[in-house]
Amino acid sequence: MKISVIGTGYVGLVTGTCFAEKGNDVLCADIDVKRIEKLNNGIAPFYEPGLEELIKKNFQKKRLTFTANIEEAVQTSDVLMIAVGTPSDEDGSTDLRYVMSVAESIGRFMTADKVVVVKSTVPVGTCEAVRAEVMRVLAERGVSYDVQIVSNPEFLREGAALEDCLYPERVIAGVQSEEARQLIISLYRPFVDDESRILVMDVYSSEMTKYAANAMLATRISFMNELSRVCELSGANIDLVKKGMGMDRRIGPHFLNAGVGYGGSCFPKDVKALIKTASNLGSPMSILQAVEDVNLQQHDHFFKKVQNYFKGELEGKTIAIWGLAFKPGTDDLREAPALRLIEKFLYYGARIRAADPIALEGARKLLSFESRVQLLDSFYEALQGADVLVIATEWPEFKGADFAQVKSMLKSPVIFDGRNIFDPVDMARQGFDYISIGKDPAFQRVVQTGSHVEISNQWLN
Template sequence: MKICIIGTGYVGLVAGTCFAESGNDVICVDVDEAKIEGLKNGVIPIYEPGLKELVLRNCEEGRLSFTTDLASAVKASLVNFIAVGTPPGEDGSADLQYVLDVARTIGRNMESFKILVDKSTVPVGTADKVRAVVNEELEKRHATIEFDVVSNPEFLKEGAAIDDFMKPDRVVIGTDNVRTAEIMKELYAPFMRKTNRLIVMDIRSAEMTKYAANAMLATKISFMNQIANLCERMGADVSAVREGIGSDSRIGYDFLFPGVGYGGSCFPKDVKALVKTAEECDYEFILLKAVEEVNELQKLVLTDKINLRLGDNSLLKPLTGKTIAIWGLSFKPRTDDMREAPSVVIINRLLALGAKVCAHDPEAVKEAKKIFGENIVYSNNQYDILKGADALAIVTEWNEYRNPDFDRIKSLLRQPLIFDGRNLYQPSRMKEAGFEYLPIGRNGRHFVDI
């Protein structure tokens, strides 16, 4: 099948590459000439495990190509995926200008039946706006050309996007056209060989599904973070609580890990957008407003712990003279994405309190330099930043941090003090190793499996 992917960001590049891997002819389009030139030369603009190898192979075999010429790509393709950015506005609403600009360009250049697929996360009703814009352009040309608009939201997890696309939990197709539904089923058939997980529904329900899914997951995270904070005050261990409630099949274990709050390109943006959508319908989404507020407050928990333990309240900046080593900058492991990352709030607050910050991350240092510049110290070695630091703070749960050399850590820090924002270690083990260990929502008791 001939496919055009408009937008070579995270979603577009992964989708285009995986469609090419299943035998389709895919043209990826972007207005960024430098990015397209880089992709043509094998330079992948994002870090995602396994992506580079797939891009290179499909380019070599002629199934995947890159261009800035959207008009030609549209004319050559049956299915056109719109995967451009929908950044949040100041009021939290999704900005659709790039989506609608693409729709206009398609309307100006299409010469035969086309399927326009909204792959970007867009508010309910966006498909109607896309259809209206295309019709407007066709009327200007006095052209009568059939087309259809589909909602096909993405459910990719950064760090596991290839597997998520090739072996999806589900594929949601929003369309009111039976013929178009069959074409989309054919396109996704290679990913449904073991089990058919493709769900066809009306367009508005498909658009809502993506927001509802992310809002539910964000709610679980914020709920568990508040339970963790309560556990600390009540002398309970949140890890035991998680095991106790996660064993209930109605709840499950996923997204019940407490920490320093959620981040990334999806949860914060989608929660805000759904709240805004509700307001536009004269409905106050009280629950999601609380989810968002809890998440912002949770990003302050780690620095509050650090300041309480190390701060000198007689100083205007209580952490003046203190050095904090940070492990983890990306919003989650296996990505270099720092959009809405808790680390940004944590580091900025530490700096505001007068601390010196040294940071390590396996992939996100380059992105961090764009945010912090020379205001913090960076290292490609996770142990180098510990030398002379007053404490280690763990912000992102990279595998590299799960089983470190504790003796080495102890010898490098000024004092054996660890603030663990991701609960990577057993409090009992840390106590035995001679560390002062401050995790999230754990009282340090030893629990024995029964």
């Protein structure tokens, strides 16, 4: 099939590349000329494991091409996929200006019937608004073509985007005609082993499914984060509680990690958007307001652990930060908890020495004007002269850290782990003050005296 994907961000570029990989003829378009230049030179504009290689492969086979000419993108293909950003507006609602601008371009440039597939995450009713905008422009031009609209939200995870796109757990599509249903099935059949994984429904339900899924995942995280604070006060250990909960098949083990709070380009804005949709419809989702509040409190809660360690005096202290990206496997810094923490540390007068395996380039753009922030290529270098270490992203690289070196470089052996990646017993044995999430602060002292906590911790390993 001939497909044009409009918007070459994480979703558009990955989707376009994967459709090309499956043998389609894909033209990816973006208004960002520099981005298109990079892509035409075989350079991925962001980090996603395996993506650059797959782009090059399909580019060489001429199944994947790039353009900054939206007119060309609209006219070349019968299937047009919209994958532009849908950030939060100031009031939390979804800013649809990019989506609607693409709709306007489609109406302006189309010279034949089109199927418009909306992959961007958009509130209920947006696909209809997109179709109405295309029809409005067509009417203005005095021409008439058929426009089929399909809602096809994307569920890929940054860091595992190729796997998610090439082997989706499910494909959700909202259609308004049998013809569109058939098209979606033929588009996605090569991606699934079983056609029942392609769930076709009405457009409204499809649009809502995306928000519902992200809101549920965010809810699980906030639930665990709030529970972790109760664990800290009650003497329970959130990691053990998590394991006990996750073994219940009705609950399952995923998305139960307590931590420093969620971030990224999706959860914060999608939770806000659903809150807004619900309240606009007169049925407020108080549970989601709580999810968002708990998330913000959790960033603060973790920050206060560090602040309290220094008895409120962060002025002149140097904090080493390991991990800047909002999660491992990506260089995406949007709403990254690390950045929120850095902002707070700076506000209270601290200095920062931070390292991340791949997000440094993006971080330099955001933080280069801050004289008290040093961004370093080596994790160990970041520790040089630092008072304490804060872990903000659970990069697998950190797990194999050389703790003797960590200890020798820090002014004092103190680690604040916002992602619970180390075993507190081990850390205590290695002589660290290890402060993580959801454990009684007295935990390590108890561990060192060989009490029941050590025994219970063995179950964890």
